Amino acid sequence: MQLNLQSLVRTIPDYPRKGVMFRDITTLIEHPEGFKQSIEAIAAPHRNMGITHVAGIEARGFIFGAGVAIALGVGFIPVRKKGKLTGETIGQNYALEYGVDTIEIHADVIGPGDKVLLVDDLIATGGTAIAAVGLLRRTGASVNHAAFVIDLPDLGGAEKLRAENVAIHSLIAFEGH
Amino acid sequence: MQLNLQSLVRTIPDYPRKGVMFRDITTLIEHPEGFKQSIEAIAAPHRNMGITHVAGIEARGFIFGAGVAIALGVGFIPVRKKGKLTGETIGQNYALEYGVDTIEIHADVIGPGDKVLLVDDLIATGGTAIAAVGLLRRTGASVNHAAFVIDLPDLGGAEKLRAENVAIHSLIAFEGH
Numbered sequence: 001m002q003l004n005l006q007s008l009v010r011t012i013p014d015y016p017r018k019g020v021m022f023r024d025i026t027t028l029i030e031h032p033e034g035f036k037q038s039i040e041a042i043a044a045p046h047r048n049m050g051i052t053h054v055a056g057i058e059a060r061g062f063i064f065g066a067g068v069a070i071a072l073g074v075g076f077i078p079v080r081k082k083g084k085l086t087g088e089t090i091g092q093n094y095a096l097e098y099g100v101d102t103i104e105i106h107a108d109v110i111g112p113g114d115k116v117l118l119v120d121d122l123i124a125t126g127g128t129a130i131a132a133v134g135l136l137r138r139t140g141a142s143v144n145h146a147a148f149v150i151d152l153p154d155l156g157g158a159e160k161l162r163a164e165n166v167a168i169h170s171l172i173a174f175e176g177h
Numbered sequence: 178m179q180l181n182l183q184s185l186v187r188t189i190p191d192y193p194r195k196g197v198m199f200r201d202i203t204t205l206i207e208h209p210e211g212f213k214q215s216i217e218a219i220a221a222p223h224r225n226m227g228i229t230h231v232a233g234i235e236a237r238g239f240i241f242g243a244g245v246a247i248a249l250g251v252g253f254i255p256v257r258k259k260g261k262l263t264g265e266t267i268g269q270n271y272a273l274e275y276g277v278d279t280i281e282i283h284a285d286v287i288g289p290g291d292k293v294l295l296v297d298d299l300i301a302t303g304g305t306a307i308a309a310v311g312l313l314r315r316t317g318a319s320v321n322h323a324a325f326v327i328d329l330p331d332l333g334g335a336e337k338l339r340a341e342n343v344a345i346h347s348l349i350a351f352e353g354h
Contacts, residue, residue: 010264012263012264015263022263024263024264026255026262026263026264026283027264027286029243029252029253029255030230030252030253030254030283030286030287031252032229032230032250032251032252034252035246035247035251035252035253036247036250036251039247052209053207053209056240058236059235059236059239059257059261062236062239062240062243063233063239063242063243063253063255064243065240066206066239066240066241066243066244066247067243067244067246067247067253069212069244070212070213070216070243070244070247070248071247073209073213074209074212074213075206075207075208075209075211075212076206076207076212076240076244077207078203078206078240080236084236085203086189086192086199086201086203087187087189087201087203087204106203106207109204109207110207
């Protein structure tokens with residue numbers, strides 16, 4: 001039976017601050033069928049496309065990204081916060097609401113000829129996802145597809161990613177912020 | 178073809194400090210066949226056992242745990258560092274080399290009748306794994322199986338877990354520290 005995935009996402013009002021509706025995906029992944037069906041719904045449209053790797057953004061993107069990598073039978077690229085990866089890395093800064101953050105990947109695991117699918121739990125303003133796409137592309141790999149469990153379309157991130165020639169697939173959309 | 182998984186783990190000597198051989202599993206997961214085969218090797222002995230959930234420990238345990246949950250078709254319980262989960266949680270302290278840390282899970286997603294498989298990338302002294310087993314058992318769920326990609330048997334963690342009536346499955350063992 002196909003579940004209503006949206007109904008499995010818990011909404012916590014006024015978190016982390018007043019006026020924000022926090023969309024909590026843990027209730028979805030902790031549900032045995034919910035996790036399976038959400039991974040399959042992300043993987044299915046990306047089969048037979050020649051995807052060689054799934055990249056997932058720390059930490060919730062690891063959960064969905066690793067699941068999708070297993071469903072597609074490909075390798076998994078962890079996109080981590082600064083200083084968490086050993087070995088040779090490349091990094092990319094991106095702006096936060098207050099300040100700057102950095103994500104890193106290994107420098108030498110993908111390159112020209114590889115096709116990467118970026119996966120994260122949620123896209124809002126898109127700052128992290130756009131930084132991740134740019135970072136992955138610096139290796140020479142192509143990154144033309146990204147998938148998210150939740151899209152908050154009013155925050156414009158998906159639109160910005162499409163402007164970077166990334167096709168977006170999302171399972172659930174919540175209007176508003 | 179069955180890969181030699183051990184040969185896909187990169188060893189970084191004297192990291193994070195002199196005398197420690199750091200076992201880096203990213204080279205294993207970034208290898209398309211390596212990730213797939215390591216997940217299948219963890220999942221296979223745990224099929225047809227009535228496992229209802231896989232619990233993975235933040236952050237590398239998310240990668241393996243989510244993959245195994247998808248391979249087994251069950252839900253995924255994130256065991257997170259303090260303050261990372263929203264909603265009602267329960268927590269467990271455990272000793273570090275210097276100081277104390279805390280892990281948390283949601284209070285209400287598993288209970289009596291559930292059978293949880295704990296998954297992490299590596300078991301060394303076992304402090305975090307033993308804390309996770311104790312925390313998961315406080316819900317009433319049974320936690321009689323744990324799986325690790327790497328065991329460092331000389332550090333004694335696997336032995337301590339077995340003394341807590343947890344059967345251990347690991348893919349790779351490295352002697353020494």
